[in-house]
Amino acid sequence: GLALMTAIFWIFERTAPSRVDRWFRRLQLVSAAFFSLNHGANDAQKTMGIVAGVLFAAGYIQTFYIPFWVILAAYSAISLGTLAGGWRIIHTMGSKITKLQPVSGFAAETGAAFALLTATHFGVPVSTTHAITGAIVGVGATRRFSAVRWGVAGQILWAWVLTIPAAFLIGAGTFTLLRLAGAR
Structure with missing residues (x-):
């Protein structure tokens, strides 16, 4: 751009x-x-x-x-x-x-x-x-x-930075719950 x-x-x-x-x-x-x-x-x-x-x-x-x-x-x-x-x-x-x-x-x-x-x-x-x-x-x-407006751009950047770790934690948590429930 x-x-x-x-x-x-x-x-x-x-x-x-x-x-x-x-x-x-x-x-x-x-x-x-x-x-x-x-x-x-x-x-x-x-x-x-x-x-x-x-x-x-x-x-x-x-x-x-x-x-x-x-x-x-x-x-x-x-x-x-x-x-x-x-x-x-x-x-x-x-x-x-x-x-x-x-x-x-x-x-x-x-x-x-x-x-x-x-x-x-x-x-x-x-x-x-x-x-x-x-x-x-x-x-x-x-x-x-x-x-x-760097404040708005910064909020978007933080959302990006947090997306991958949040997705990892949700995936790991879901996997752990399924394993504990006996799913293969």
Whole structure:
């Protein structure tokens, strides 16, 4: 986001702000679609892999592959989840971390989409939220360092830092309880 926003500033430095705003309002439709495509490609493959692994381990499929219904279910779940809860996240990302304009929204979405595209190409599972948040912080920092609400960004960072240990503890606790209950 930071590098792309810097390049956009340099390219459009002599263009009227209203004209730049008009162009990037349209271009943001493309960047949003590009980000959405890469969001689905990266997040859905994680879900599909877990479901297929469980199906294989439980003996429901004899060879490891992704059944078509799993593909449909994963993409449907991501779509429905985005529709149901995405607006709150979009509000937090687009107005509470830093104020986004069409040009900065375009830069953040495009930067995050390329990060996701690269990770997906190499089969690396990454957090879509981390990608877009990092891009938004980078875009906000191009205006001025104080344009980023670092308290909000810090709260998000703490949530990320605590997620992995919390997931580990919940998983270990569940495993221990199941073992004590006699599950294999």
